[in-house]
Amino acid sequence: MLTLKKGGHRDLERYYAMMEVDFDSEELIGKLALHRAISKGDAELLIAYEDETKLEGGYALVFPRSLYGYVLLKYMGVFPWYRGKGLGVELMRMINKRYADRQGILAEITEFEDPEPDHLKKLFRFFSRFGYTEIDSDYRISGTKAHVFVKPIKGTTDLTPFYHRVLNDFYSRVLSPASMRSMLDMRPAVKKEDAGEKE
Numbered sequence: 001m002l003t004l005k006k007g008g009h010r011d012l013e014r015y016y017a018m019m020e021v022d023f024d025s026e027e028l029i030g031k032l033a034l035h036r037a038i039s040k041g042d043a044e045l046l047i048a049y050e051d052e053t054k055l056e057g058g059y060a061l062v063f064p065r066s067l068y069g070y071v072l073l074k075y076m077g078v079f080p081w082y083r084g085k086g087l088g089v090e091l092m093r094m095i096n097k098r099y100a101d102r103q104g105i106l107a108e109i110t111e112f113e114d115p116e117p118d119h120l121k122k123l124f125r126f127f128s129r130f131g132y133t134e135i136d137s138d139y140r141i142s143g144t145k146a147h148v149f150v151k152p153i154k155g156t157t158d159l160t161p162f163y164h165r166v167l168n169d170f171y172s173r174v175l176s177p178a179s180m181r182s183m184l185d186m187r188p189a190v191k192k193e194d195a196g197e198k199e
Contacts, residue, residue: 002057002087004094007045009035015045015059022077024112026142029074029183033174034061041065042173043074046098048091057082058091062099063170068162069103069155072170092130096151103155106166107132111145127151136160139167140185164188 037043048058058078132149139146164186
């Protein structure tokens with residue numbers, strides 16, 4: 001049985017090294033910015049551990065505050081020695097339960113190169129399994145295509161018309177304006193029929 005606990009600054013120091021292994025450096029938010037976000041309540045580091053052994057097995061870094069009532073699941077990882085044992089599934093269930101009173105949960109999946117060729121497809125399947133659906137978006141993180149997924153809870157499934165405002169709200173609480181300009185490129189998605197009219 002797993003339990004989810006909220007980590008603090010000391011935990012972030014330990015877990016940031018794991019994030020550096022799990023995520024491309026271009027998509028990682030700086031450690032100092034995350035410390036500030038945790039201090040202000042704009043970020044939560046959640047740690048999953050086994051009740052019996054008290055061993056930690058995974059983590060999630062979530063941005064829980066937004067004007068729109070959504071939550072952004074920014075980073076999630078399972079320790080290598082726990083992979084393939086269902087811990088990621090259990091962790092995702094606990095995250096969904098923790099934020100069940102919100103409008104919905106957003107997640108980003110980036111197309112940064114990965115040594116495992118099917119990694120992107122596996123992530124898409126994993127999130128789909130929990131009710132996340134991809135929305136149309138024109139969004140890049142450090143120049144690389146990012147897919148936006150939403151799990152609606154009380155809110156709408158189609159965030160396409162205003163996803164850029166929702167994500168911008170999360171990031172503006174965590175990053176400086178200069179960091180946002182250099183890291184993020186998000187625009188309203190252009191509908192296919194609108195794109196056809198411009199041609």
